Amino acid sequence: MAVDFDNEIKAIRTTVKSVRDVSDIDGLEVQITDLETQASAPDLWGDVEHAQQVTSQLSRVKAEHDRVTKMEARVDDLEALVEMGQEESDAETLAEAETELASIKKAVGDLEVRTLLSGEYDERDAVITIRAGAGGVDAADFAEMLMRMYLRWAERHGHQTAVLDTSYAEEAGLKSATFEVKAPYAFGTLAVEAGTHRLVRISPFDNQGRRQTSFAAVEVIPLIESTDTIEIPEADLKVDVFRSSGPGGQSVNTTDSAVRMTHIPTGTVVSMQNEKSQIQNRAAALRVLQSRLLLLKKQEEDAAKKELAGDIKASWGEQMRSYVLHPYQMVKDLRTEFEVGSTSAVLDGEIDGFIEAGIRWKRGQERDAANA
Structure with missing residues (x-):
């Protein structure tokens, strides 16, 4: 059965337009302009942490913008390929267009799913x-x-x-x-x-x-990111050090470099042993502990909202x-x-x-x- 390119491309354009609207391409372009101005400031790297935040944000926003605009360009190119194949009755060109159509449909589906990712983290x-x-x-x-x-x-x-x-x-x-x-x-x-x-x-x-x-x-x-405000008082932490172990319990480190960090108020425990030094393992453990506490804080906030909203059916089961x-x-x-x-x-x-x-x-x- 011959592929109905006109209807297929029309459906793709409709989906891409909805993705474009949700993604707020105009807003992203404003952000890109602002971030590029900040990134070009001569004193940007005077504050390394801020500079890293600006360049990272610029890279992320550009990637989001390009994902949509490049998809629109792919659809334009596909339409031109189909027109050329149909005008010249070129079976080889139309076969190439059919392959590209299938590829674009999958990519647009992935793009559509990405637009659903709008949670805080x-x-x-x-x-x-x-x-x-x-x-x-x-x-x-x-x-x-x-x-x-x-x-x-x-x-x-x-x-x-x-x-x-x-x-x-x-x-x-x-x-x-x-x-x-x-x-x-x-x-x-x-x-x-x-x-x-x-x-x-x-x-x-x-x-x-x-x-x-x-x-x-x-x-x-x-x-966790450096901009997140999850402060953990030293009094709330219990830190144990031990030797790293490999398969079967064998010791793979002759020094006490592995770290087990316990957050006393919540009982949350994090262990790290894959870094080379105790200092590195401690830093990695603290970062993961902060990440868990950050999510725990959000879950508690969400639970409070659900309680205010009334009884809502649980969405995640045991299995x-x-x-x-x-x-x-x-x-x-x-x-x-x-x-x-x-x-x-x-x-x-x-x-x-x-x-x-x-x-x-x-x-x-x-x-x-x-x-x-």
């Missing part, structure tokens, strides 16, 4: 912590599988990552792990991955080959996604109903479909709550 880098839950050694192995899945996802998208802490289980896998994903909107994108994940499979650790169900918890928080490897192959999100049959692809980082469905679902939940 959505544009931040993300800090992800994975903890093994019920299920013994299978749960620890599952935690390591999930960590690899997210690191592979970040790699596929060209995002930088940094592993901050790993606590290995005795037999296999991880008790817990914490790592950063450094990319614009990493927190807003990955926040929908927070929750309890369930794995069902024939256990490779059971010599009787029995089916095992195990769980792992995923926590996603926004990375948000199942990974079934036996007796059939399927990964299914229990909130959005999105599912995929290729479990190996998902565990290798192909989770964009789940993330997109989760973002749309979450924004729908927020709209329903606001209207309640």
Whole structure:
């Protein structure tokens, strides 16, 4: 069946226009002009922290502006390609246009999802912590599988990552792990991955080959910035130092460089051992602790708002996604109903479909709550 280029391009233009309106391109251009003026000031680098904030903000705003305007240019180029192919009845050109149409439709879908990321901290880098839950050694192995899945996802998208802490289980896998994903909107994108994940499979650790169900918890928080006001009095902190350990509990550091930091009022605990010195681990632990307290503060504020608004149905359950490897192959999100049959692809980082469905679902939940 021949592709209806006219209607397809018309639909794409409608979506891009709505994205342009939501993104406020005119407002972004005003911001770019103002930030470029600040960035060109001769005394800019007299205050290094301020200079870094200005250049970082300029880079982010330009990227947001270019994402929309470059998409509009791609659609213009596609339309010109189609016209040329149709006028000359050139099958090769029309085939090229069809391929580009499919590519643009996917890119526009991604662009549309990005416009839904408008939360207070959505544009931040993300800090992800994975903890093994019920299920013994299978749960620890599952935690390591999930960590690899997210690191592979970040790699596929060209995002930088940094592993901050790993606590290995005795037999296999991880008790817990914490790592950063450094990319614009990493927190807003990955926040929908927070929750309890369930794995069902024939256990490779059971010599009787029995089916095992195990769980792992995923926590996603926004990375603290220097402009955030989260002050922690020294009296509220308990800091312990210990030697870093590797798989099987073996010591990998002959000095007490690892740091465990406890926020006494909330009981929040952060451990760091992947930096080379105690000072570096302490700084990294404090930054993640501040990030967790920042999110906790926002959650408390949101809870207070919900209480004022009345009873609103809870949106996040105990278990948000199942990974079934036996007796059939399927990964299914229990909130959005999105599912995929290729479990190996998902565990290798192909989770964009789940993330997109989760973002749309979450924004729908927020709209329903606001209207309640």
